[in-house]
Amino acid sequence: MKRLLTTALILLPLAAHAVTPGEMLADPALEARARAITGELRCLVCQNQSIDDSDAALAKDLRMLVREKLKEGLGDEQVRDYVHARYGDFVLLRPPLNPGTLLLWAAPALALLAGGLALWSASRRNRQTLATAPLTAEEQARLEALTRRAE
Amino acid sequence: MIVETGHYALVLALALALMQCAVPFAGARIHDAALMRVAQPAAIAQFLFIALAYGALTYAHVVSDFSLVNVIENSHSLKPFIYKISGVWGNHEGSMLLWVLVLSLCGALIALFSASIPDRLRADALAVQGLIGAAFLLFILLTSNPFARMTPAPWEGRDLNPILQDPGLAIHPPLLYLGYVGFSIVFSFAAAALIGGRIDAAWARVVRPWTLFAWIALTLGIAMGSYWAYYTLGWGGFWFWDPVENASLMPWLAGTALLHSAAVMEKREALKVWTIFLSILAFSLSLLGTFLVRSGVLTSVHAFASDPERGVFILVILVFFIGGALTLFAFRAGSLPTGGLFAPISREGALVVNNLLLSASCATVVIGTLYPLALEALTGEKISVGAPFFNTVLIPIALPLAVLMPIGQMLPWKRGDLVAALQRLRAAFAIGVLAAAGLAAYFGTPALSIVTAGVAVYLIVGGVSDIAQRMTLRTTSIWSRLRGAPLSAWGASIAHAGMGLTLLGLAAAGWGSETIVAMKPQQSYDVGPYQLAITAITPRNGPNYSEIYAAMDVQKGGATLARIEPAKRFYPARKMARSEAGIVTLGLGQIYAAIGDAHPDGSVDARLYYKPLVTLIWIGALVMAFGGACSLADRRLRIGVARRAAPAALPEAAK
Numbered sequence: 001m002k003r004l005l006t007t008a009l010i011l012l013p014l015a016a017h018a019v020t021p022g023e024m025l026a027d028p029a030l031e032a033r034a035r036a037i038t039g040e041l042r043c044l045v046c047q048n049q050s051i052d053d054s055d056a057a058l059a060k061d062l063r064m065l066v067r068e069k070l071k072e073g074l075g076d077e078q079v080r081d082y083v084h085a086r087y088g089d090f091v092l093l094r095p096p097l098n099p100g101t102l103l104l105w106a107a108p109a110l111a112l113l114a115g116g117l118a119l120w121s122a123s124r125r126n127r128q129t130l131a132t133a134p135l136t137a138e139e140q141a142r143l144e145a146l147t148r149r150a151e
Numbered sequence: 152m153i154v155e156t157g158h159y160a161l162v163l164a165l166a167l168a169l170m171q172c173a174v175p176f177a178g179a180r181i182h183d184a185a186l187m188r189v190a191q192p193a194a195i196a197q198f199l200f201i202a203l204a205y206g207a208l209t210y211a212h213v214v215s216d217f218s219l220v221n222v223i224e225n226s227h228s229l230k231p232f233i234y235k236i237s238g239v240w241g242n243h244e245g246s247m248l249l250w251v252l253v254l255s256l257c258g259a260l261i262a263l264f265s266a267s268i269p270d271r272l273r274a275d276a277l278a279v280q281g282l283i284g285a286a287f288l289l290f291i292l293l294t295s296n297p298f299a300r301m302t303p304a305p306w307e308g309r310d311l312n313p314i315l316q317d318p319g320l321a322i323h324p325p326l327l328y329l330g331y332v333g334f335s336i337v338f339s340f341a342a343a344a345l346i347g348g349r350i351d352a353a354w355a356r357v358v359r360p361w362t363l364f365a366w367i368a369l370t371l372g373i374a375m376g377s378y379w380a381y382y383t384l385g386w387g388g389f390w391f392w393d394p395v396e397n398a399s400l401m402p403w404l405a406g407t408a409l410l411h412s413a414a415v416m417e418k419r420e421a422l423k424v425w426t427i428f429l430s431i432l433a434f435s436l437s438l439l440g441t442f443l444v445r446s447g448v449l450t451s452v453h454a455f456a457s458d459p460e461r462g463v464f465i466l467v468i469l470v471f472f473i474g475g476a477l478t479l480f481a482f483r484a485g486s487l488p489t490g491g492l493f494a495p496i497s498r499e500g501a502l503v504v505n506n507l508l509l510s511a512s513c514a515t516v517v518i519g520t521l522y523p524l525a526l527e528a529l530t531g532e533k534i535s536v537g538a539p540f541f542n543t544v545l546i547p548i549a550l551p552l553a554v555l556m557p558i559g560q561m562l563p564w565k566r567g568d569l570v571a572a573l574q575r576l577r578a579a580f581a582i583g584v585l586a587a588a589g590l591a592a593y594f595g596t597p598a599l600s601i602v603t604a605g606v607a608v609y610l611i612v613g614g615v616s617d618i619a620q621r622m623t624l625r626t627t628s629i630w631s632r633l634r635g636a637p638l639s640a641w642g643a644s645i646a647h648a649g650m651g652l653t654l655l656g657l658a659a660a661g662w663g664s665e666t667i668v669a670m671k672p673q674q675s676y677d678v679g680p681y682q683l684a685i686t687a688i689t690p691r692n693g694p695n696y697s698e699i700y701a702a703m704d705v706q707k708g709g710a711t712l713a714r715i716e717p718a719k720r721f722y723p724a725r726k727m728a729r730s731e732a733g734i735v736t737l738g739l740g741q742i743y744a745a746i747g748d749a750h751p752d753g754s755v756d757a758r759l760y761y762k763p764l765v766t767l768i769w770i771g772a773l774v775m776a777f778g779g780a781c782s783l784a785d786r787r788l789r790i791g792v793a794r795r796a797a798p799a800a801l802p803e804a805a806k
Contacts, residue, residue: 018386020747020756021669042535048393050537053386093537100532107518108544111511119503123495 018053023060025067034067037079040093041066050093154219157207158298161248164200164255165288167193171258171281175274179347187270190277191262197284198252198259205252208297209239218304221245221297227310227724229695237321238311243445243461244297246324250441251287253325253332258284261336268357275343276336283335286468294461310695310724319379323372327399330369331437334402336361337409338434341427342476345483350427355417358430360783362413365433366406367779373399374772385730385745387760389768392538397520398440404513405433408506415502419564421493424484425506431480435473436517442469443520494566501559501567508552515544546599553606553654556647557613575620576613583609600661603654610651614644638785646778653771659740659764669754670746675706679761681742682706686714688755696720698731701746701755705735712737717744717757739764 019038025031035052041062043054051059062083069079083091095101103110135143171193178186211219212235215228225242226235234241240249258280265273291297340358344350376399381389390396409429416426442465493499519536526532557579561572573580587605594601618641664679675684687702700718704711715733722728733744740763747756 019667019758021667022756024667040537040539042537048391048535048537053388088533090533090535093535094539094543095534095536100526100530101522101534104518104522104536104540105544107522108511108515108548111514112507112548115507115511119507 018051018055018059019063023063023067025071030067030070033076034063034070037066037070037076038063040080041083042091042093044087044091153207154211154216154298154300157204157211158296160200160203160207161288161292161298164197164204164251165285165292167197167200168255168281168285168288171197172278172285175281176278179271179274179278182271184270187274190274190281194255194258194262194277194280197281198255201248201252201255201288204298205239205248208245208248209236212236212239215308217306217308218300218302219297220299220301223301223305223308225311226308227695228307230308230311230316231694233318233321234311234316238315240324241311241315241320244291244295247287247291247295247445248297249324250328250332251284251291253328254280254284254287254335257332257336261339265357268353269349271347272340272343272349272354272357275346276339279339279342280335283339283472286471290461290464290468294464308724310722313696313720313722313725313727313729314383316695316722317379317383319375319383323375323379325372326368326375327372330365330367330372330406331399331402331440333361333365333368334406334430334434334437337365337430338472338476341430342479344427345476345479348483348486350423350487352417352420355413355426359410359413359417362406362410362430362433363779363783366403366410367776367783369399369403369406370772370776370779373403374769374776377772378769382732382734382743383729385732386758387732387743387762389765392519392541394520395440395444397516397541398436398443401436401440401513401516401520402433404509404516405429405436408509408513409433411502411505411509415499419493419499421499422503422506424487427484427487428480429506431473431476435469435476436513438465438469438472439517442466493564496562496569497567498559498562498564501555501562504555505552505559508548508555512545512548512552515548516541519544550603550606553610553650556610556650557617560614560617560643560647576609576616579609579613579616582612583607594662597661600658603658607651607654607658610654611648614646614648614651618644639782642778642780642782642785644778645781646775649771649774649776649778651771652767652774653769656739656764656767656769656771659767660762663760663762663765666757666759668757668759669750670701670757670759671752671754676759678742678759679740679763680707681712681737681761683742683744683759685755688749691718693720695724696722699746699749700731701733701744701757703733703744705737705742713742715742715744717746719746736766739766739770741765 019035025034038052039050041051043049043051043056043059043062045056045058046054049059051062066079066083069082074082080092084096089096095104097105171190174193175187175190178184178189208221210216211222212226213232215222215226215235217223217226221242221244225238225245230238239245258277261273261277261280337358340354340361344354373396376396377389380391381387409426409432412422412426412429415422442462445461445465519541523534523536526534557576558569558572561575562569583605586608587601590604591601621640666676666678668676670676670683670685672685672688675682682705684704684706685701686704688699689702690697690699692698698718698720700716703715703717705713705715713735715735717733718731720729720731730745730747735742740761743760743762745758747758749755
């Protein structure tokens with residue numbers, strides 16, 4: 001009975017167990033390329049996981065597909081394009097650059113630029129206040145009194 | 152009866168929160184001290200009543216009162232005691248209750264530790280705090296009542312989600328909430344300052360300890376969450392750029408920026424408007440995070456208890472507070488006096504650049520997280536913004552920021568000499584470059600790891616050398632030298648060095664190894680410089696689960712150094728399985744093993760990792776938090792007055 005339970009437990013599919021030894025390609029270089037590609041493809045039925053990290057059946061199918069295509073001799077970019085064409089933008093964890101995502105990719109540069117401009121204008125304003133703020137008549141009188149005393 | 156008492160206490164807390172909002176606010180407008188003083192007892196009482204409600208819910212969980220829906224859905228009579236306690240916040244209703252508990256705790260802390268601040272500022276701040284509390288109490292009572300009953304009561308509960316049955320649940324959410332909600336204090340003070348129209352260095356001195364307190368808790372909370380994910384998810388990742396992780400990173404980045412700009416405001420009365428803005432932003436991002444997690448608009452591994460209906464309610468709260476605060480800001484910011492001027496090359500200048508880079512990172516994380524939602528809403532296109540995007544755009548901001556950190560520390564206030572500052576960092580530069588060169592010669596790749604490690608070493612040495620140089624300058628005895636440097640300078644050095652440690656741990660990820668293999672018993676497998684071998688595969692029963700574990704020996708040069716037991720667990724109540732990684736820390740690195748399916752030939756699928764220096768990622772965070780604690784312990788902050796110059800310095804100046 002205990003043995004039966006053991007077997008049953010061991011054969012249970014397990015959450016969060018991704019690439020299995022059986023899926024891996026014999027050629028380590030090819031396998032490394034496969035891992036790099038699958039790490040950037042989203043598992044479409046999961047909660048924000050790459051297919052490399054997911055144990056969902058669909059993720060497994062996609063992993064096999066990527067390896068299949070690599071074995072056929074396709075380049076990394078071609079494999080990615082193939083998956084992209086079949087599953088759309090959603091599958092790419094690195095969003096493609098297109099009119100819809102332009103703002104996203106430009107966001108960091110725009111944020112830095114906007115901040116930089118704001119700083120530049122603020123510092124110019126500061127310098128102007130520093131340079132041009134004239135003394136009031138009262139201050140001028142005090143200043144003269146002080147300089148006279150110092151002399 | 153106890154449960155009903157808890158429910159009633161929550162309703163009373165709502166009434167108290169409304170009073171805490173209305174009465175002191177009115178008092179502050181008509182300058183009535185008695186009305187303003189209502190704020191403190193109201194805040195403390197509100198906290199006590201929420202604590203009572205919280206205690207009642209905890210009691211129901213501990214005694215497994217299955218007449219409560221919340222207990223049925225998240226508990227089990229056989230669940231270990233610690234998870235009965237932590238399971239209280241392992242679900243939507245309970246976690247919102249913890250949220251308001253921490254919020255009211257913050258209110259009570261303001262009430263207790265604000266003897267030195269002006270009455271009106273305190274009254275207005277507590278009024279705002281009360282208003283936030285009222286909104287969230289209303290949210291709980293109307294949409295997420297944890298005290299709902301069910302008749303007839305079932306015999307057994309459905310158990311807590313197995314992923315949450317972990318000591319991590321006992322530590323991560325409370326710390327995270329202390330951080331998230333801790334920023335509410337800063338928010339309330341900012342709103343109060345805008346209402347009252349008085350903002351000066353004294354305000355910054357009041358706010359900086361609270362910022363530090365929230366920042367320390369948030370730093371620890373994020374680090375703890377990251378370590379939890381690392382050991383629990385089974386493939387050793389520690390940061391996934393998951394929307395919910397981003398939700399905690401956003402206020403951290405804004406809070407870190409705030410910490411630094413508040414320092415400028417306190418010391419030099421500059422950056423006032425910006426500091427106020429950041430104070431509003433930090434808590435606004437916390438609210439946004441709460442909304443993202445609790446509404447279910449994002450698909451995330453954290454979406455264990457979300458509900459779109461409630462999302463709308465939180466969205467209303469969010470819009471009200473963020474919109475209200477920003478409107479107030481827009482009206483008042485123009486009339487705020489600008490403060491001290493400074494040259495671009497100065498401590499202030501460096502901190503401004505720090506704020507620029509941190510804010511840009513923060514904006515990037517916010518935009519990256521919300522962009523898919525916005526795009527889908529506007530055009531119907533679905534895109535994913537994942538780790539590759541964030542790594543690509545944030546590393547070019549983070550590394551220059553790390554390079555600037557020690558330089559900023561070396562610059563004096565007002566006007567600095569860049570060349571002199573760089574000269575003081577000669578040793579740090581040299582050691583950093585040497586480290587990078589050595590690593591490049593030894594490992595060759597990856598380039599990013601080598602550069603990051605070089606920067607990290609420079610950052611650690613740079614942080615330490617500021618303090619070391621303070622030691623060797625001027626005064627005579629070691630003791631007076633130690634005392635000579637203010638604790639906040641120690642804090643900055645330690646926290647910066649902690650950041651360096653974390654970076655070093657991140658860089659070292661590039662030199663780890665991963666082996667995915669069907670392990671045969673008694674056969675040994677190379678994992679980095681170590682060997683792993685399975686000695687036995689055995690079943691075992693836990694309190695509310697059963698598991699199969701593989702006993703593995705970790706060997707080096709034939710000697711067994713440690714034994715790990717990666718396991719697969721099965722929780723019958725929820726019919727869910729999860730993996731339990733086997734981890735051993737050797738030096739600063741770790742060996743990490745997770746097992747998967749077994750095969751008829753007796754072999755078992757396993758993922759074996761060697762992760763050099765990986766513990767530094769979290770040790771660095773602990774060091775950062777310790778640095779923060781040093782700053783918090785600084786007497787000037789505690790007492791709220793500038794420390795006098797050391798008397799010993801006077802005769803010298805007289806010469």
